[in-house]
Amino acid sequence: MKFKPYNQNQSTLFPHSFDELIPAHHPVRVINSVVEKINIQPLLEAYSKEGNPGYHPKMLLKVMIYSYMTNVYSSRKIELALRENINFMWLTATTFVDHNTVNRFRSDKLKSSFKDIFKQVVLMLADEKLISLKQINTDGTKIEAQAGRYTFVWGKAIQTNKAKMLSQLEELWNYAQSIDNEDGPENDPPEFKEISKEVIEKTVSRIDQKLSGNTNASKKSKAKLNYIKKNFVSNLEKYDQQQAILGQRNSYSKTDTDATFMRMKEDHMKNGQLKPAYNPQISTENQIIIHYTIHQNPTDTKTLKPHLQSMKELYGKHIYRKIKEITADAGYGSEENYDFLKREKKTAFVKYNTFDKEQDKNYQKKHKxxxxxxxxxxxxxxxxxxxxxxxxxxxxxxxxxxxxxxxxxxxxxxxxxxxxxxxxxxxxxxxxxxxxxxxxxxxRHKEKTRELLLSEKGLQKRKQRSADVEPVFAHLKHNNNFKRFTLKGLEKVELEFGLMALAHNLRKKIAA
Structure with a gap:
């Protein structure tokens, strides 16, 4: 039988070049070209002039973007790809970087300058006429955090535990009063309105005086007093620390304190469990992500204002004023948001909560x-x-x-x-x-919104929104299997989502 020659030890006159193995229009070449065009001066400022020279940030930036474009999110898998994948090896000119260097670049060096890099790419796409920056479609989704699913702290539980502590303290005080009536009623009894370190220490001291040496005091009451002495102050400090972490939220995860428990549609139990997650918000045009922000609250109502203010700060007033129209679903329809969009001079194609019901004939007949x-x-x-x-x-x-x-x-x-x-x-x-x-x-806002949404342009906007912003989340979650963050903390999570958004935009550029 005849076969083509095969000899692994065959020497060659000219060594193989990776450049010859990569097609002319391969995505890795597009990433290389884009990064070479942008200004990375803000990224360079994150490096010190002292010490040993580090890997070039432009090379590492290319690696990070291409990793997220090819669904490689783990730093160890990126390290492996740099040794085995010819596309990565071409980007780095066969420079091998370990996973610690990848992590330090992603988590520390890149965080302060990435938003500026993202903005430059978006403006580049605008120059190529892929977007107009005159209208946006805004929506949000929930993505699970890299945190324990059962390591939760609830705000209501903290309040309940504090109330129990206060009740137990008051109950023991009343008992001590009942067995020590020699001096008559107290002139200045402690007030059990709110638990505090001062209230605990003062009350415990006075209860101790009444119970110590009193033959009528039960062993149970003395044991309870000892428990309060040992635990109540430390427990209160723990609860105060937890409340400080909570802020305005109602829950957080112990293994990622920035993550809030949210009800997820896509969960491993398929029953809408509460899981630690973040609420990413994006604004898109032609399925290109123009801006993104990460929020800790599960509802979208409170996210629109900070999302647009962040966009204004990033792009500047000149570009922000160009955006005249915004389309969003009923999750954003609130008086505060309508007032804000009016002040910002944005035409709001934003549904209010009963708009869809009003279009139902049965609802109209019932409530006519x-x-x-x-x-x-x-x-x-x-x-x-x-x-x-x-x-x-x-x-x-x-x-x-x-x-x-x-x-x-x-x-x-x-x-x-x-x-x-x-x-x-x-x-x-x-x-x-x-x-x-x-x-x-x-x-008044609802009347104006109703008129806008029922117009021919409003109908077109509603159809366009569902075909513009929602498919982006479908691409990120299902096509790219990005259903859970790999980093912890709000700042790092925002950076990771930004890398996903930038990779998505470059995919769109390649497909255009």
């Missing part, structure tokens, strides 16, 4: 006459008219502060006489006259 949204409002007289034609006059105004700290102004209206009304059972279930509260500022 009796819901407060459909009651006639007389703007000049500032009153509503109930389904029976009765005036509902304004009774008072009030203020309400949302969870995000935004102050809302509410107007309250009430009918004068609902007694004997034939449709009272259909209209409302209150015992007295029907009363409603209305947020007129929010209603």
């Amino acid at each position: 006459s009796f819901s407060k949204e459909n009651l006639h409002y007389n703007k000049e007289g500032d009153y509503y008219v109930c389904p029976m034609g009765q005036k509902m006059n304004k009774t008072h105004q009030s203020k309400r502060v949302t969870e995000a700290g935004y102050e809302q102004n509410l107007s309250h209206y009430q009918a004068q006489n609902c007694l004997g009304c034939p449709i009272r059972g259909l209209c409302h279930q209150a015992k007295g006259n029907r009363s409603i509260e209305r947020n007129h500022n929010l209603e």
